[in-house]
Amino acid sequence: MPSITFAYYCSGHGYGHATRVSALASHLLRLPEPDRPAVYIVSSAPKHVFADSILLGARYRNANIDPVIVQPLAYRVDRQRSVAVLKSFLEKKDAILEAEVEWLREIIHADCVLSDAAFLGCLAANAARIPSILVTNFTFDSVYSYLSTTLIDTPASLKDTAHSHFEALVPDIPVPLAELAPLVEHIHAGYRCADLLLRLPGYIPIPSFATTPPLPSSEWVDPLTNRFRADIFASLDNPPTAFTLYPPIQYHGALRKKSLPRQIIPIPLLVRSPSPSVYSPIGRSQFLQSIGIPPHHHNPDSTKILIVSFGGQVFRRPSRSGSPTPSRRISRELSPVRRPVSPPNFRTARGILPSPPSSAKSSGFPHLQIPPGPPSPSEHDVFKAPRLATTSHLWIPGAPPAVKPLPTPISPTRSPTLELQTKTIPPTPDQSGSTYDRAYFDFEREEEEDSSPKLEDLPRLLPDSSWIAIVCGVSKEQWNLDADGGESDLPEGFFVAPRDVYMPNLTAVGDVLLGKLGYGTVAECVDSSTPFVYVSRPLFIEEHGLRRLLDHDGTGVELSRDSYEAGDWAGAIETACMQGQGAKEAKRKDDAAGVGQKREEEGERLARMIIRWTEKRGSGDCA
Template sequence: MSPLCLAYYCSGHGFGHATRVSAFARHILSLEESHTVYIVSSAPKRVFATATALGAIYRSAEIDPVILQPLAYHVDRQKSIHVLESFLRKKDQKVEEEAQWLREVDADCVLSDAAFLAFLAAHKARIPSVLITNFTFDSIYSLLSISFLEQSPSQHLLVDSNNSTHHPPEPDTPVSEETLLPLVQQIFEGYRHADMLLILPGAIPIPSFSISPSLPATQWVDPSSRLFEPEVVSHLIQDPLTYTLHPSIPFPPNHPDAPPLTKPKHRSAHLAPLLVRPPNDDIYTPEGRSRFLSSLGVSNDLHDPTTKILVVSFGGQVFHKPSRSHTPSRPESPSRPHFELEDKLKSNSFTRALSQELNLLSRVDGRGTSGQVFGSSHIFVPGAPAPAAMPSPTLPSFTTIPPTPTLGEFSHGSVSAGQENADVCSLMLPDASWIAVVCGVADSREWQIKRSNAGAVGGTSEDNELPEGFYIAPRDVYMPDLMAVADVLLGKLGYGTVSECVDSCTPFVYVSRPLFVEEYGLRLLLEREGVGVEMSREAYEAGEWALAVSDAWRAGAKRKLERRAGKHAPDRHAQGLKMARDVITWVNEWATLTNVCST
């Protein structure tokens, strides 16, 4: 077979799209035919580094709108709709531009994850197209009319990080169906032009292929339980070959008086394997683990496996250095109490500052053009957030996948003032054997600069140091390696983090995003193949992490240790190569049938 030219469109919304596009592009480029792969995206080139290293050609283009998330787990419905409306006004022009580019590079096929514009461009250029995803954005947007409300960001004032200007939080108001329907229909029609669907693990219904379940996605979710309806779950466990699919849309005619061109193959839907980047070969060796931890600044005495590592990662967000914090002393006992701390939490300056730091306060520029620390556009959540309705004062609220026994109530007591910082720290990490690696800090130099300037403004270096046991991951940290050394991940549910947790058998503590319908499918994947513990927003924002982290480790430790010993390691590379060969075969069959029909 002769080499093909493939245009791979990647949504700029979220890191997960880039990780799996990079993974699959690598599989295609590893085939013996030396295919050409263009990656087209508004995401920055650096996130496709593993693919471009093998020869993928990157092209920057605005190909899809984005869902606006001022916090990692909060969706701004109204602003997201404004962005969508703006993008759709330019849709026809962009389709023409992309179709012309496809002709210029002589593309044989379009792949897309999951930018709908790509299928319209492929259709106009009269070439086949493949949708590779676990969800589509018509479903994402259609859920924005659902009646249950998200909390506004912590029910506090949002504060600009430069001038401390107070802004009222945006209310969480459902979008009317009258507004949504014509917008969602345009996205749906874009996906209808795709010719083959490859369904990734953690999927939700893809309504542009399967006739049922149909849009709107509000029909799929039980608002009271915030779970998929049983019939939706039943659909997701069926073989896609049993789905009743929407028919193909014929290509436009070659000239106005000619009939539409019937496509040579019927539409089809197939299950795909987990697309995930591989860790480096030596990361599961003592030497590889030590090398990697040294690159994070972790001292040699913490490299042995008895040190447990919590990774804090809310992808797509920027974390900021708090204006003032005090480093707490680490308790020596590996068993620390998780009670008597509510009052201290409200008054302790370190907790307030760290809550600011970890509450992720601004979206990363969708183009990702730099790693700069943003200026006046920062959204800042001040202090230790006080949620509208606190859970039990002694026990943070979380649920576990799979379920775990209910924890008992704790009794109150008293602690000395000298133990205050240590006790507050105990809310975050289970005991002194744990350290934390924080991802998403815009530039770790910010911490160093502020520390060196502390004396000039009357402060001390201690005011600007990280708390003991906390480390900043470099911006370009290779997440599959970090997941390999991690014992628990704390973050939001997205394909990138879930797939890497499943692959590395890392227990996952997550803060829910109920308005992002992709989450419902990812939770089912975790239930089937991993360990997930849901932490309430209140517990996360208050820094009450330790109980959920302990619970996740207890549920997932055995499998994690077995993974490090070489078990539970399917050959992802072989699976990906087979998927790549199947796609290439499909494209060649399409070309052969097209030639037959034209003769």
């Protein structure tokens, strides 16, 4: 029998929470007997997300244990619908809490609760009179509080019809602080019940532990620059002992008070590591071949790889019984172009379309019922296209359509001839003409010469033909549209990753990754020294900590939304590759030699520390 039983509550919001929960659970379950604990994972995220730790013995229970922020796109937030989700969850909170307390005390006899940003897990632990550990880099009281910011998340231009539809559907309107504050207090009070904060890299202030800075989090950020104020940045550099912490919340009905103070302990990056073999030339080639990349693209000296990932990955390792499904290219012969569906209650040629009923699909997980509220489409509603590419656009899963520019040049200095449309310059007037006339026409000629587009200034997806791109997160619908030998609308050099590709391996072989700014992707890029070109999520306050992590430990280059959607990626890719090339080459060399594998050692030390803390807490506090 395991000596300790952990219940690990994982927020259902996103890739980062799930991957790091699975990583820490795996570290705990790799401990030898008698230290090896029992681990129960509780989340609304699908079971397959935690496949790594389940293979090692973790048990999984699906439960709706936290609200989620509603994201119509990978880098957009629907504030009104997010608040509606929070209100609906809080109405059911007491009933959910009662069920969780009974499960902790009577069913699994838990000794401690671990929680990755799920405030209800900390509440349940306190009610069950067992200690709880918060493992995170941010908390959702800060996230929801930030929905009151006066920063308006509106693109600079709306030239594309699809984008215009999206803006009409989801106007970005700040939520009044008076409405948010009492709702956020429920979340904040839950986190206050945690006894220990294991603070991950990429952190921002955790207002339920340190007394400063207080909520609302909108006051942490300068709305003119969308950056933390100088004093907030300065506070992040302080050691944990410099903060004044809130006192512990006592167990309800306990005979004795908690005798141990609350703590903040910084911990290393929690991340799934790539297979060591992927850093060797043979292992790299075998991995790329297993996902369908042609052999002539396997040599890192002649081919550079861009990974394009805005979410939607399936978190499974490649099958042990055989090779994973190879990558595919989508055929243009299979179906006509499907344009974005009309927004709810928008007039079409056939009349007015009714608003679709609210459904659980809006949240991304079928177990979270989204309450009725203001219409808020998902990316599948607004930008639904069954193919990854049309003749004019790329439809990367989780992101808005990006324009397909002219073909990538053959090399940075040798490019195909382009026919450029220019104005006709009137003939130079007769010398007898007035000085005014000569000045006018000379000015026009100079303006025309200056305004002629230069090839290097034209939008490019990839820097040159030595680059290929691998797109992740395709839907089953998009995947099934492939036809062997069919002609593809994907740009030359673009490939589609299998849905079950193991992302740490793919990130490791990549030279640059393009995606949204989230913990899971940032952590895997930092771990593999892969430069990251990111599109900002300005309404997610967590991103301020992630930018800081990239600045300190990785390579990050921001790509504006306008540039992403215009298909003008190449400049940022080149910059990121140049800035991070030295670290990437050193990482590949070290790991190929077997000297770069440190995550397992860090994970084992962390797991043993958690075991010791739990044992000490159990003997030092009354439950």
